[in-house]
């Protein structure tokens with residue numbers, strides 16, 4: 001499904017230009033030069049643009065594998081560690097993946 005063009009390879013098509021911009025800066029930080037196409041969407045707010053109009057991230061073909069790995073890490077919901085919180089009931093520090101204190105049953109603020 002991914003297209004190639006010259007020495008560039010498309011690694012992602014995403015509906016949200018904000019996500020495309022976010023990924024672009026992460027990839028750039030890792031030294032992967034990328035090109036975002038269709039950055040500016042046409043159409044009204046709340047309108048879902050056709051797939052052809054979605055922002056696309058293209059990278060040099062030699063960086064494509066590394067770029068995909070990075071993108072997977074960023075977009076994988078469980079990949080991001082949630083922040084830990086301190087229980088107001090017992091003062092225990094609870095790891096972010098727990099929605100309730102394992103010690104006293106209190107919930108975070």
Ligand SMILES: [Zn+2]
Pocket residue numbers: 087088089090091092101102103104105106
């Ligand atoms: Zn507690």
